[in-house]
Amino acid sequence: MTIATKLSAIFLVYALFGCGEQQGAYQKLDMKSPELLGIEKATNLSGAERWGRWTDGSPLKLQFASGLPKEFRLLLTVAHIYGPNTGKQIEVQVADQRQTFIGPAEGDKTVIQLDFKGVPKSTDTLQIAVPETLSQEGERKLGIGFESLEIAPLK
Numbered sequence: 123m124t125i126a127t128k129l130s131a132i133f134l135v136y137a138l139f140g141c142g143e144q145q146g147a148y149q150k151l152d153m154k155s156p157e158l159l160g161i162e163k164a165t166n167l168s169g170a171e172r173w174g175r176w177t178d179g180s181p182l183k184l185q186f187a188s189g190l191p192k193e194f195r196l197l198l199t200v201a202h203i204y205g206p207n208t209g210k211q212i213e214v215q216v217a218d219q220r221q222t223f224i225g226p227a228e229g230d231k232t233v234i235q236l237d238f239k240g241v242p243k244s245t246d247t248l249q250i251a252v253p254e255t256l257s258q259e260g261e262r263k264l265g266i267g268f269e270s271l272e273i274a275p276l277k
Contacts, residue, residue: 180252202267
């Protein structure tokens with residue numbers, strides 16, 4: 123069997139059984155990982171730390187390589203939060219839809235759940251507006267520390 127034949131067989135399996143990246147697929151971003159698989163571009167996000175990643179400015183923008191599902195549940199695991207953001211409304215935007223959550227207290231690891239429905243097919247970007255950021259030593263503008271982010275299609 124030639125390499126081309128083997129590759130064709132692999133692609134056929136992926137197409138038939140839904141493996142690999144596809145619009146609407148479940149995605150989990152482990153913010154502790156040095157690479158964010160499935161992300162085409164990240165704006166205002168710091169590098170990976172032992173526990174996750176800080177937002178570094180506002181808004182955080184994540185552009186997904188395979189797009190976002192038409193209907194999905196967003197699960198954000200917040201590990202840290204810069205003090206003034208505690209108790210403030212934090213806005214999450216997907217296409218023209220906006221939802222908010224209240225910033226948890228520092229030290230309270232919290233999972234935020236937001237459902238998005240009727241998302242246009244071409245949508246590939248999620249934004250999170252951070253109300254206040256803190257510049258440390260003139261370098262990073264910390265706001266929210268995320269441990270993970272999950273996109274789970276709703277059926």
